[in-house]
Amino acid sequence: MMHTTVGWHVELEFEEDETHTRAAALVRLPDGSEVRGHGRASRHYTDTNQPRVGEEIAGGRALNDLAMELLTKAHGEIDQASGHTSHPIHV
Numbered sequence: 001m002m003h004t005t006v007g008w009h010v011e012l013e014f015e016e017d018e019t020h021t022r023a024a025a026l027v028r029l030p031d032g033s034e035v036r037g038h039g040r041a042s043r044h045y046t047d048t049n050q051p052r053v054g055e056e057i058a059g060g061r062a063l064n065d066l067a068m069e070l071l072t073k074a075h076g077e078i079d080q081a082s083g084h085t086s087h088p089i090h091v
Helices: 051-082
Strands: 010-016 020-028 034-042
Touching (some): 020 051, 034 051
Antiparallel strands (some): 020 034
16 A cells, blocks of 8 residues: 655746747755756747747656656765665666
8 A cells, every 4th residue: 555655846937938938847855955957949930829839848848857857866866875876767
């Protein structure tokens, strides 16, 4: 039987202009540390202006970057605790 002991809340913020969307993702971990990820999207000049689509692309890329940062952090903590270089964590 599984028990939930912690929860994480991810925050996403966006900055947009006519052709670009930037996204920043942030998660605060129970140990007090913060991990951030960033993503961008650009609208081609022939595409219609659909801000939601730009947010989805930039947000997805920010979350992907956040995931990679979390994996890198975990890998470093494994190495530090074990005193050995561990196998890379693959996605």
